[in-house]
Amino acid sequence: MATRHCHVLIVGGGTAGITVAASLRKRGGGLDIAIVEPSDQHYYQPAFSLVGAGQYALDDTRRRVETLTPPGVTLIRAGAGAFRPDADAVDLTNGDTVTYDWLVVATGVVLDWDKVSGLRETLGQNGVCSNYSPEYAPYTWQCVQALKPGAKIIFTQPPLPFKCPGAPQKAAYLTADYLRGKGRLQDTQIDYYVHAPVIFGVPYFARELVKIAARYGITVHYQHNLVAVDGPNKMATFENVGGDDQGKRIEVPFDMLHASPPQSPPEVVKSSPLANQTGFVEIDQNTLRHTRFGNVFALGDVCSAPNSKTAAAIRKQAPVVARNLLAAIAGRPVEESYDGYASCPLTTGIGKAIMAEFIYGGKVTPTLPLDPSKERGINWWIKKTALPVFYWRYMLKGREWFLKHNTGFTGDAEP
DSSP: OOEEEEEEEEEOOSHHHHHHHHHHHHTOSOOOEEEEOOOSEEEOGGGHHHHTTTSSOGGGGEEEHHHHSOTTOEEEOSOEEEEEGGGTEEEETTSOEEEEEEEEEOOOOEEOGGGSBTHHHHTTBTTEEOTTSTTTHHHHHHHHHHOOTTOEEEEEEOSSSOSOTTHHHHHHHHHHHHHHHTTOGGGOEEEEEESSSSSSSSHHHHHHHHHHHHHTTOEEEESEEEEEEETTTTEEEEEEOSSTTTTOEEEEEOSEEEOOOOEEOOHHHHTSTTBOTTSSBOBOTTTOBBSSOTTEEEOGGGBOOOSOOOHHHHHHHHHHHHHHHHHHHTTOOOOOOOOOOEEEEEEEETTEEEEEEEEGGGEEOOSSSSOTTSOBHHHHHIIIIIHHHHHHHTGGGTOOOOOOOOTTOOOOSOO
């Protein structure tokens, strides 16, 4: 056991942790910064939906964490075992303890496969796949290619909050478009089971997505939650979570099941003094500073801000955390504000996408001067080609030049 001290401790070396570390280093100040991260591989997760559609190579989504750690930042290869904010300390899973002056929590969320009975046991076989894991995304593409005429396909969306809320339907549209191209779509039954009462949380885009699902012949079942999977017998069980039939369960046969798992903060966060009642790190949604511990900030999927959990959100959050943290260190007012921005390139088919951008309250805030409700080839190019380059070469290196989103957009009454 050993104890070391650092000026700024960042727990989590994923997108949020590395980006905020790079942002702090770009601003100088000679801070002693350390990142706690147990994994050796870092993944560009937004591309997993493309991997599952045969449009992207899994190898191109990963890098070694040590190669992405900003120069001058110490990488501690361990996980967080306990947060002790009253003592300004984090106990690590290797038995060591790190004390800090300032803490940034960026652990992300975990995939709760076990919340769906039988799901973990059958993943990667029996036609059960998921683009939410690099281990299983390639199997999605195998399943899609193996579909035969008359196949029954199920896609599921879990309860919020979960990362990239558009991902489950991206998989549905890409699969449907592939089958259309093969001339087999009309012979296939595709069902999309959504826990929410709407297909997407922003009404402006939801109106278009309902039309797209209908175009492919996808039947959308609202307020249904996947609760069990029998892989060998190809049977999925759903529970109705709203309306007159609330609590009623139904069994649905399938040939292919794309399951999007429930997600939650890691147990070490949920059980810590940093968490709110839902288990997320309790922060002010604008400053991203903890509401009870003034030397703690959080960003990314683990923080309690009510934004859509996407990499684009982190891109906007990281500079806010960096500027506010440095202001707090200098004894200045914490004034930088995050407006809830998130972006979700909704791939509605191979070669086309809707670029959904919005802030708190579901207000549409497009970056490009184009109708954001329309499917466009340029949005596919942005999703597949431009954003990965931007991610690796700019975002993770703390280069923060990017176009501003239009908060004055007024076209969200009707698309």
